[in-house]
């Protein structure tokens with residue numbers, strides 16, 4: 001018994017050498033993979049609902065120590081039966097977040113979030129729609145990698161991981177932390193902005209596990225190719 005426990009201890013202390021979990025604040029700007037997707041002025045321009053296309057896909061989260069967050073996401077979805085029908089989704093949102101007592105993070109958007117969907121095979125091949133989802137993340141962990149430095153692991157409401165993100169800045173790289181366009185809450189006039197929407201069946205940004213196969217998750221049954 002003692003030997004078993006000792007063995008477990010040795011294993012436990014040996015294993016995380018490369019990725020030591022550390023008690024490190026979530027503040028700053030984080031970016032996955034090749035770090036081409038980064039929050040702030042280089043990605044989204046919410047005033048005119050445009051995006052600057054990053055050279056590769058990825059996700060980026062920023063958190064301020066004063067309770068603001070911003071997310072930038074770019075991904076491709078493949079279509080299993082129509083390999084040439086690759087859909088691109090760019091998504092941007094910001095707002096306020098709270099670190100809850102149970103370890104979760106709740107992110108409440110300002111209302112000016114939006115996303116662009118490019119689907120070469122759909123009736124409307126390129127459209128922009130509002131994105132104003134409150135997001136719940138079950139937990140987060142920061143690891144320290146001897147080569148890449150601090151690395152943020154976020155776990156979505158269902159426990160699935162967001163692609164690991166490297167810290168690209170200790171101060172958050174964010175657009176101004178307020179609504180950057182006139183937005184009308186639903187039911188209060190609405191449709192002030194010329195948004196084109198394909199309605200119910202339209203693919204939307206959805207919580208995704210890194211590398212998860214999605215076929216059944218998206219309404220049009222697309223398969224994740226890259227995050």
Ligand SMILES: *[C@@H]1O[C@H](CO)[C@@H](O)[C@H](O)[C@H]1NC(C)=O
Nearest residue numbers: 044045046047048049050051
């Ligand atoms: C949006 O505004 C930015 C900054 O003024 C400008 O560079 C960009 O061309 C505009 N994009 C569109 C699609 O109007």
Ligand SMILES: *[C@@H]1O[C@H](CO)[C@@H](O)[C@H](O)[C@H]1NC(C)=O
Nearest residue numbers: 100101102103104106136138
């Ligand atoms: C943690 O707290 C958040 C916010 O209060 C809540 O939405 C979530 O369900 C809680 N999670 C668990 C596992 O209790």
Ligand SMILES: *[C@@H]1O[C@H](CO)[C@@H](O)[C@H](O)[C@H]1NC(C)=O
Nearest residue numbers: 109110111132183184185186
């Ligand atoms: C966006 O979501 C927040 C939180 O649910 C809500 O308070 C706000 O009215 C929404 N804004 C719009 C424009 O839908």
Ligand SMILES: *[C@@H]1O[C@H](CO)[C@@H](O)[C@H](O)[C@H]1NC(C)=O
Nearest residue numbers: 079082085121122220221222
């Ligand atoms: C693939 O794309 C075609 C054309 O848009 C669509 O009709 C079909 O439902 C898609 N199939 C899947 C599995 O997503």
